[in-house]
Amino acid sequence: MIAPALILFTLFLVYPVIYSLGFSFTKFQGFGSPEFIGLQNYISLGQDPFFWRALQNTVIILIVSIVLLVPGSFALALLLRRKVPGGGALRALVFGPAIIAPILVGLIWVFILDPKIGLLNRLLGFVGVAPVQWIGGDTLTPYAVALVFIWGSIGFAMTIFYAGRQVLPEDVMEASELDGATGFQQLRYVTIPMMRETFAIVTILMITSVFKIFELVYMLTGGGPVHRSETLVSYMYFTTFTNQKYGLGMALAVIITVLGAVVSVAYLALSRERKTA
Amino acid sequence: MSFSITTAGRARRLAAAALVTAAAMGSLVGCSSSSSASDGPTTISLSMQNPDVKTADPATWAIIQAFEKANPNVKVEVTGEAVAEHLQKLSIAAQSDTLPDVFWVYKSNAEDMLKGGKLMNLSPVLSELGLSDKFPKSTVSNFTSGDAIYGVPYQGLLTGLWYNKKILQDNGLQVPVTFDDLLAVAKKLKEKGITTISNGANQSAFSVWSFLTDLDRFGYADKIDGILNSTGSFNNADFLRLYQHIAELRDAGAFASNVSTQTYQQAVDQFTSGKAAMLDAGVWGSSAIQKSSVAGNVGFWAGPQFKDGVGNQNIIMNVASAPLVVSAKVSKDNAKLAAVKKFIAFYYGDEAQQMLVDNGQPPVTTYKPKVDPSSQSALRAALDAASAPGVSSPESQPDLLVSTPVANAMYDSIYGVIQNQLTPQQAVDLVQAAVQSK
Amino acid sequence: MRTTRTDVIDESMSTDLTGTTPEHQKPKRTRRRAAAIASGAVAYLITFLVVLPLLWIVLLSFQPSGNILGNPFSLTNLTLDNYLTVIGSLPxxxxxxxxxxxxxxxxxxxxxxxxxxxxxxxxxxxxxxxxxxxxxxxxxxxxxxxxxxxxxxxxxxxxxxxxxxxxxxxxxxxxxxxxxxxxxxxxxxxxxxxxxxxxxxxxxxxxxxxxxxxxxxxxxxxxxxxxxxxxxxxxxxxxxxxxxxxxxxxxVTVSLAVSRFQGQYTVDYGGMMAAATLVLLPQLVIYALFQKQVIAGMTVGAVKG
The missing domain is CATH 1.10.3720.10 (MetI-like)
Structure with a gap:
């Protein structure tokens, strides 16, 4: 019963990764024929300041997003589970941003964050605050990208928490209430521990999604100025398709895949340790 | 507690799942259309660098329509993507031997494909059709590698700065000639809060055409071979001076405050809505300008002359852009070959060249076009600038002479200074580093 | 044996909101009610913040293109033109x-x-x-x-x-x-x-x-x-x-058509916002429908109790 999934997955996901891994050891411009150069692409990346900048930006986005998004969406799921009038509509509205294609999300936020034509600076202008370079400057862009990412994902994460809460057996919850547990105690000692897997699901999904952020940056700044706001994938896109260094781009893609997997596994290992401790 | 399952149960599940998948796939594969019959009209595929050729590239669209009308036995199947996706697709297709028959591609990629035997040598076709002498000499030499001509010019690349006469007049300014004039204009307009040169780096780092011409005003054509074979360097005193001038322009407030987040299209929009005095672009912008409210007030300027420049300062960039090339597979299919020949003959015939002009493009052959002075005033201005007495053109645009990574580094170096992210020295170093990393 | 959604709500209400709670727990009850109102308010606030950008798109989708960069807050010249453009050019x-x-x-x-x-x-x-x-x-x-x-x-x-x-x-x-x-x-x-x-x-x-x-x-x-x-x-x-x-x-798929539309009308921001709204709406409806299933799970879970 596992075979169909395993076959399709291996064929269309694992095989391509191995295929691209092969290319990462070559010099290949996309149109000629690939030439084996060993680890040269990985070495060049290590010496490329733009790569390190992209990594730094991705880490900033990762930290900001995880710290705000996981507790935030969990709290929101619990809030919306209570009998709030119109709760269903609220849930649908919060989920709204998660439905919009990332490329459109980026476009929408250009109209909010652009230092000259954006909504935010216009509003700040009304109260006399000088324009802030939310995007396109030297420093703020990754934080702005994190904000937009959170906006686009909160409904997504909230829905998973919501579903996770729904499958908890009601009898356990009721028993704890009858035992006189306060709302907070119930949350701390019953709900959160029982939803450990859900937390793992959301966190891993968010980690791997952050490592794949591309369209947001592409629309907001195009990675600029001079690659200062690239994320790993946007820089990989630039390297592979704009700069046509296919081999180098695949080396970068391999690094992204490994990083995403390692961070996710590290999280799993850490959370398991805490469970046994 | 969990449980194990019987082998029979597993097999049944597996079979059922496989059956569902197979049935779904089978019915979907069945939907695909079978390949076209051999006795009908010949179809040639044409793949372009615009997502929607009909609206984004009306000149090509008009030529295709007229061609199909004149040749009812040939059907042209046009497809297109934005440049990045188009190149991505071509790269994948080249590796899989599924290239379209005729397509747009960058010169450096075309040369790689030629080496790989993926492109047709057009030299015999051009002589057979009597077209060899209809192209300017520089165009043919541009698309020649060894003794093969691998491409024909798609459209002309006539670039410079469009300017708004009214904004200049209202502020008591003349159309600049030298760089110092331009600097003075920028300072004056800055006081009024008007952008002097409209451009945008977001997803369009390549939109630095007027500065590429400036490189030629600092001896690029003579230096580039040395730079590429390591006897010279992009990090030289002349280029450094140019980048220092770009920094002076930036400090004078010539550029929009949101140049980093603005796209090229937004930059055009700023100019056509009368909010910027100049637009860094080329002749392809003439149709948008013609349709806008500033149409009556627009002129075309070849760009500043530098008193500390190198060589001839009175130049304008008027060269062939990227080529149209033909897949090598076409030569193995007689019907297709005949159809492609007909298409090339038509594209470079006078009727089609006039269509280019009617759609705001300069002709790419030696054809002398008819331009309506009022309804095509913008195009007229550009063509006049290109044929002004004493003006000459470089053989090619600087970025077309180098590999794609070096070209991208050039764009980044220029925008890096404009956006105040790179010093002039860092800018030339960036390009030199790209040249050295083979 | 299936319980309906209302049964479940009744059941949960009986544990904390109905009069079956002993007298001495009354202060706790009011505190709970206050907490419920406060959390409701927070939920509304967060939802509002999340929805704000969406409202902004919808507003822009009704603006004539000239207004979007110049005077986006104007409510006087709202038009359906953007939607007509989109409907006319999207397949x-x-x-x-x-x-x-x-x-x-x-x-x-x-x-x-x-x-x-x-x-x-x-x-x-x-x-x-x-x-x-x-x-x-x-x-x-x-x-x-x-x-x-x-x-x-x-x-x-x-x-x-x-x-x-x-x-x-x-x-x-x-x-x-x-x-x-x-x-x-x-x-x-x-x-x-x-x-x-x-x-x-x-x-x-x-x-x-x-x-x-x-x-x-x-x-x-x-x-x-x-x-x-x-x-x-x-x-x-x-x-x-x-x-x-x-x-x-x-x-063509939805995303492909929208991206082509974007490539074609690069500066028609009003049109793009209208396209975004048009693509968003059916998906929100799909979500709302499936969401009923998410909630339905609650009743099934309650059966066990």
Missing amino acids: LLKMYGNTVLIAVVAVSVGTAISFTAAFALTRMIFRHRKVQSSLRFYILAGLAVPVYILLFPVYRLDLAFGVFGTYAALILPYIAVSIPFNTLLLTGFLREFPSELEEAAIIDGAGLGRLCWTVVLPLMRPVIATILIFNVVYVFNEFPFASILINNPDM
């Missing part, structure tokens, strides 16, 4: 038809095979336990793969299988990409979910197939609904595969 019927077809096949097949796989990975004893958990990690590692690594090889696979130019060219990679995500959710929830019920069913003599489909599946309804929602959204928004694997204009 609405075609793009929704294609996308729905692809989504239905990819999502149903993808969810079905992921469900059986996840069931096997959490509920069946493999001869070696290590094999089971390694298989799970093997599939979950797929989450970390960025799509751009896949484009070129998948294109070649499609050619090799002779499916290029058919819907299957897109459906196969869509299923493959959805497998790690589905597996993460399904195995996670299945592990969290107690197995006593299944044991009871086994004792009652249920076969494995019946167990998987008639006992576990219904209990997992909220999760399955969540997976369906996310997978449908993924297919609707997927662009990189679609742009490489679809050559035929008759087979």
Whole structure:
């Protein structure tokens, strides 16, 4: 019963990764024929300041997003589970941003964050605050990208928490209430521990999604100025398709895949340790 | 507690799942259309660098329509993507031997494909059709590698700065000639809060055409071979001076405050809505300008002359852009070959060249076009600038002479200074580093 | 025996809101009510903040193009022109038809095979336990793969299988990409979910197939609904595969058509915002419908109590 999934997955996901891994050891411009150069692409990346900048930006986005998004969406799921009038509509509205294609999300936020034509600076202008370079400057862009990412994902994460809460057996919850547990105690000692897997699901999904952020940056700044706001994938896109260094781009893609997997596994290992401790 | 399952149960599940998948796939594969019959009209595929050729590239669209009308036995199947996706697709297709028959591609990629035997040598076709002498000499030499001509010019690349006469007049300014004039204009307009040169780096780092011409005003054509074979360097005193001038322009407030987040299209929009005095672009912008409210007030300027420049300062960039090339597979299919020949003959015939002009493009052959002075005033201005007495053109645009990574580094170096992210020295170093990393 | 949604609410109300609580707990009751009102207010506030940008798009979608960059707050010249442009130039019927077809096949097949796989990975004893958990990690590692690594090889696979130019060219990679995500959710929830019920069913003599489909599946309804929602959204928004694997204009998907629209009307921001609104609406409706399933799970869960 596992075979169909395993076959399709291996064929269309694992095989391509191995295929691209092969290319990462070559010099290949996309149109000629690939030439084996060993680890040269990985070495060049290590010496490329733009790569390190992209990594730094991705880490900033990762930290900001995880710290705000996981507790935030969990709290929101619990809030919306209570009998709030119109709760269903609220849930649908919060989920709204998660439905919009990332490329459109980026476009929408250009109209909010652009230092000259954006909504935010216009509003700040009304109260006399000088324009802030939310995007396109030297420093703020990754934080702005994190904000937009959170906006686009909160409904997504909230829905998973919501579903996770729904499958908890009601009898356990009721028993704890009858035992006189306060709302907070119930949350701390019953709900959160029982939803450990859900937390793992959301966190891993968010980690791997952050490592794949591309369209947001592409629309907001195009990675600029001079690659200062690239994320790993946007820089990989630039390297592979704009700069046509296919081999180098695949080396970068391999690094992204490994990083995403390692961070996710590290999280799993850490959370398991805490469970046994 | 969990449980194990019987082998029979597993097999049944597996079979059922496989059956569902197979049935779904089978019915979907069945939907695909079978390949076209051999006795009908010949179809040639044409793949372009615009997502929607009909609206984004009306000149090509008009030529295709007229061609199909004149040749009812040939059907042209046009497809297109934005440049990045188009190149991505071509790269994948080249590796899989599924290239379209005729397509747009960058010169450096075309040369790689030629080496790989993926492109047709057009030299015999051009002589057979009597077209060899209809192209300017520089165009043919541009698309020649060894003794093969691998491409024909798609459209002309006539670039410079469009300017708004009214904004200049209202502020008591003349159309600049030298760089110092331009600097003075920028300072004056800055006081009024008007952008002097409209451009945008977001997803369009390549939109630095007027500065590429400036490189030629600092001896690029003579230096580039040395730079590429390591006897010279992009990090030289002349280029450094140019980048220092770009920094002076930036400090004078010539550029929009949101140049980093603005796209090229937004930059055009700023100019056509009368909010910027100049637009860094080329002749392809003439149709948008013609349709806008500033149409009556627009002129075309070849760009500043530098008193500390190198060589001839009175130049304008008027060269062939990227080529149209033909897949090598076409030569193995007689019907297709005949159809492609007909298409090339038509594209470079006078009727089609006039269509280019009617759609705001300069002709790419030696054809002398008819331009309506009022309804095509913008195009007229550009063509006049290109044929002004004493003006000459470089053989090619600087970025077309180098590999794609070096070209991208050039764009980044220029925008890096404009956006105040790179010093002039860092800018030339960036390009030199790209040249050295083979 | 099925309880309805109202039964459940009544039941939960009886534990904390009705008069059955003893007198001495009254202060706690008012405190709870205050907390409920406060949390309601917070929920509304957060929702408002999240929705604000959406409202901004909707407002812009009614603005004439000149206003968007100049005077976007103006409410005087609102127009339907942008929608007319979009409806006139987007192949609405075609793009929704294609996308729905692809989504239905990819999502149903993808969810079905992921469900059986996840069931096997959490509920069946493999001869070696290590094999089971390694298989799970093997599939979950797929989450970390960025799509751009896949484009070129998948294109070649499609050619090799002779499916290029058919819907299957897109459906196969869509299923493959959805497998790690589905597996993460399904195995996670299945592990969290107690197995006593299944044991009871086994004792009652249920076969494995019946167990998987008639006992576990219904209990997992909220999760399955969540997976369906996310997978449908993924297919609707997927662009990189679609742009490489679809050559035929008759087979455009929603995301492809919208991106072409964007390429074509690069500075028609009003048009783009209208397009975004038009694409968003049907998907919100789909979400609202599936969401009922997420809630329905609550009643099933309550049956056990």
